[in-house]
Amino acid sequence: MTFRVMGIDPGLTRCGLAVVDIEPNRRSTLVAVGVVGTDAGQGLDQRLLVIAEAVDAWLDLHEPQALAVERVFSGTNISTVMGTAQATGAVIVSAARRGIPVALHTPTEVKAAVTGNGQADKVAVTKMVTKILRLDTPPRPADAADALALAITHAWRRGVGTQAAAARASVSGGLVTPAQRLWAEAEARARRR
DSSP states (O other): OOEEEEEEEOOSSEEEEEEEEEOTTOOEEEEEEEEEEOOTTSOHHHHHHHHHHHHHHHHHHHOOSEEEEEOOOOOSOHHHHHHHHHHHHHHHHHHHHTTOOEEEEOHHHHHHHHHSOTTOOHHHHHHHHHHHTTOSSOOSSHHHHHHHHHHHHHHHHHTTTHHHHHHHHHHTTTOOOHHHHHHHHHHHHHHHO
16 A cells, blocks of 8 residues: 655745655655745735645645655744745645644755765755656756655655565664665754754
C-alpha cells in the first residue's frame, strides 16, 4: 500500500507544492509538483489567502495522508523569515481543517535524507530528487524540487521501507551506511534545537 505525502516549501513569493506516493519498498513516484506565487505588491492578507487557497485545492484534489513542511529557521533577513513563518501558518491551518497530520523538517534533515549529506547544496538535492523519482528532467524552480524532497524525507523518516532497511542491515551484519549515519546525525542536531 502506498503512502501519499504532500511536501511544501513555504514562502510568500514562491511556495513549492509537491505530492509523492511512496511504496513500502521506498520506491517513490511523482503525483504532482508546482509552485504558487504571490506578488510582493499585494497586501500580506491577500498573499496568504492566495497560498491558503492553492494549498486547499491541492489537499482536496490529491488527498495526502500527511503534510511535510520545511521548518522555519533563523536567518539574517528577518522579513524573509517572517514571511516564511506566516506562509507556514496558513499551510498548517489548511491541513488542520482536514485532520491531516503535519510534520516539520529542517533543511539539514531533508538534505541528509535525499543526498546522504546534510550540507548538500540545492543542485545536489535536485539531482537526487530527479533520480529518486525517475524523472526525465529536473523539477524547476528549486522550490518545487525542495517540496519533493520534503515529501520523500517525511515518508522515509516515517518508516516507509524500514522493514527493507532492517533486512539489508541484517544481511550486512548490522552495519550502518554513510547515508544512514548522516541521517541520524542530522536528526540528532534537529532535536537539540
